[in-house]
Amino acid sequence: xxxxxxxxxxxxxxxxxxxxxxxxxxxxxxxxxxxxxxxxxxxxxxxxxxxxxxxxxxxxxxxxxxxxxxxxxxxxxxxxxxxxxxxxxxxxxxxxxxxxxxxxxxxxxxxxxxxxxxxxxxxxxxxxxxxxxxxxxxxxxxxxxxxxxxxxxxxxxxxxxxxxxxxxxxxxxxxxxxxxxxxxxxxxxxxxxxxxxxxxxxxxxxxxxxxxxxxxxxxxxxxxxxxxxxxxxxxxxxxxxxxxxxxxxxxxxxxxxxxxxxxxxxxxxxxxxxxxxxxxxxxxxxxxxxxxxxxxxxxxxxxxxxxxxxxxxxxxxxxxxxxxxxxxxxxxxxxx
Numbered sequence: 182x183x184x185x186x187x188x189x190x191x192x193x194x195x196x197x198x199x200x201x202x203x204x205x206x207x208x209x210x211x212x213x214x215x216x217x218x219x220x221x222x223x224x225x226x227x228x229x230x231x232x233x234x235x236x237x238x239x240x241x242x243x244x245x246x247x248x249x250x251x252x253x254x255x256x257x258x259x260x261x262x263x264x265x266x267x268x269x270x271x272x273x274x275x276x277x278x279x280x281x282x283x284x285x286x287x288x289x290x291x292x293x294x295x296x297x298x299x300x301x302x303x304x305x306x307x308x309x310x311x312x313x314x315x316x317x318x319x320x321x322x323x324x325x326x327x328x329x330x331x332x333x334x335x336x337x338x339x340x341x342x343x344x345x346x347x348x349x350x351x352x353x354x355x356x357x358x359x360x361x362x363x364x365x366x367x368x369x370x371x372x373x374x375x376x377x378x379x380x381x382x383x384x385x386x387x388x389x390x391x392x393x394x395x396x397x398x399x400x401x402x403x404x405x406x407x408x409x410x411x412x413x414x415x416x417x418x419x420x421x422x423x424x425x426x427x428x429x430x431x432x433x434x435x436x437x438x439x440x441x442x443x444x445x446x447x448x449x450x451x452x453x454x455x456x457x458x459x460x461x462x463x464x465x466x467x468x469x470x471x472x473x474x475x476x477x478x479x480x481x482x483x484x485x486x487x488x489x490x491x492x493x494x495x496x497x498x499x500x501x502x503x504x505x506x507x508x509x510x511x512x513x514x515x516x517x
Contacts (some may be wrong), residue, residue, distance in 0.1 A: 188225050190373050191366040193508070195358040199226070206353055207234030212305065214350045215328040216358030220407030223328040224288060226357060231284040236324060239283030242276050247292040254297050259310050277310055280323045290327040290350065291336055295343065302346045325350070360402040360409065364472070364508040370406060371397055374413035375425070382418055392427035394514055395480030396415045399473030400432055463496075476514075484514035 189200055199431070207212050207230045215223045224243060231241045239514040249257055260275030276285060287293075293301065304310045305325065309318040327350045336342035352457040360367065371389060379387050399426075402408055412430055474493075490500035504511065 189222070189229055190370055191363055192369065193358075193363040193365040196363050196366060199355050199357060200229075202355055203233055205230050206230050206355065209353060210324060211352040212325040212327065212350050213352070214333070214354040215326065215357065216333075216354065217328075217330065219330045220405030221357040221359060222406055223330075223357060224286065226355070227286045227288075227326045227328065230323075230326060234324075236283050240280050241284050241286065242280035243286040243288060244276055245288045246281050247289040250292050254293065255300065257306075258297070259300065261388055275310075276305065277321050277323055278319070281321050282323075284324045284326055287325065287327040291329045291331040291333060291342060298343045298346050302343060302349060305346075305349045309395065344373075360405040364398065365402065365510065367397055367402070367409070368394060370409055371413055374410050375417060378414050378417040384417060385419075386423065387417065388424045390424040390426040391480045391483060391514060393425045393430055396427040396430050396432070396479045398476035398480075400480070401469060440493075471503065472509070475503060475507060475509055479509065479511055479514040483515075484511040486511055 182240065191197070191200070203226075212226075213230060215226055217223050227240060227243070231237060244257070246254065256273075256275070258275050258277055260273050260278055300310075304321070304323075306321065307318075311318045311321050333342055333347050333351070337344045337347050360370075368389070375387065375389060379385065397409075404411075404493060415431055416425050416429045420426075422429075475489075478489040478492055482492065486504075487497055490497045493500060495503075
């Protein structure tokens with residue numbers, strides 16, 4: 182098993198579809214654009230592309246474009262020559278130089294200013310860059326993987342992102358699914374983080390209880406895998422029993438009692454957005470209610486479909502169809 186196999190965890194169809202593209206994307210020298218909501222694991226995916234390709238023995242250099250001040254972005258990416266500005270006492274290679282032969286991962290590439298976008302486009306076109314204050318260009322061999330949590334096509338339409346750069350970045354592309362579309366993976370990921378933090382905090386054997394499973398499965402996870410990781414870290418650090426229960430999991434709705442009622446709860450979880458029409462909003466509310474209700478029933482009855490169906494006053498076959506609709510597996514509720 183390779184290193185990235187251990188970090189990209191999931192068995193859901195939509196997740197396996199994107200991880201199944203890794204071999205193909207890693208073999209190409211073309212740029213790759215990874216899109217997805219915050220917390221979906223874009224950097225992990227980028228690392229998987231690098232370490233499963235021919236550049237795996239070379240540097241993987243990640244840079245969060247949004248974290249760099251505008252006046253420093255160009256210097257950080259391309260470097261500078263001695264005397265380029267006050268205080269530039271020596272030559273300084275940039276991140277492109279550091280990644281030479283390997284991969285440069287540009288996270289939140291949508292945050293780059295227009296001037297830097299123009300220079301980045303030149304590097305992608307010519308595989309050459311010119312450090313600040315230098316009169317000479319340098320050749321670099323770098324595979325670019327860019328990531329965005331914003332629709333770049335919209336930014337192009339609103340003239341916030343260069344169209345020619347977008348097409349250069351979007352040669353190969355992949356969209357990472359949000360956690361709410363990976364229902365089968367929620368408890369699998371929770372179990373992984375449980376083991377990681379149980380070891381970190383010296384907790385020994387600890388399991389996820391039935392009520393905690395129901396709560397985990399019934400939540401929409403707007404912060405995706407990163408939010409789940411934080412919730413599990415906090416739960417393991419603060420829980421006192423040998424099993425995590427619902428009260429050990431601190432989720433936003435339990436911290437905001439002023440938001441009352443099912444609709445406001447869904448709104449606080451990001452399920453309902455202000456631009457939804459009535460029918461779309463109604464469908465989202467019903468979907469989230471059904472998922473949470475079914476998860477709670479399965480948790481209460483320890484995965485016993487017959488008992489859960491009777492409690493819901495539904496025929497067993499109809500109840501099973503609902504479980505299939507929401508991709509809920511009774512087996513994950515059958516044991517603590």
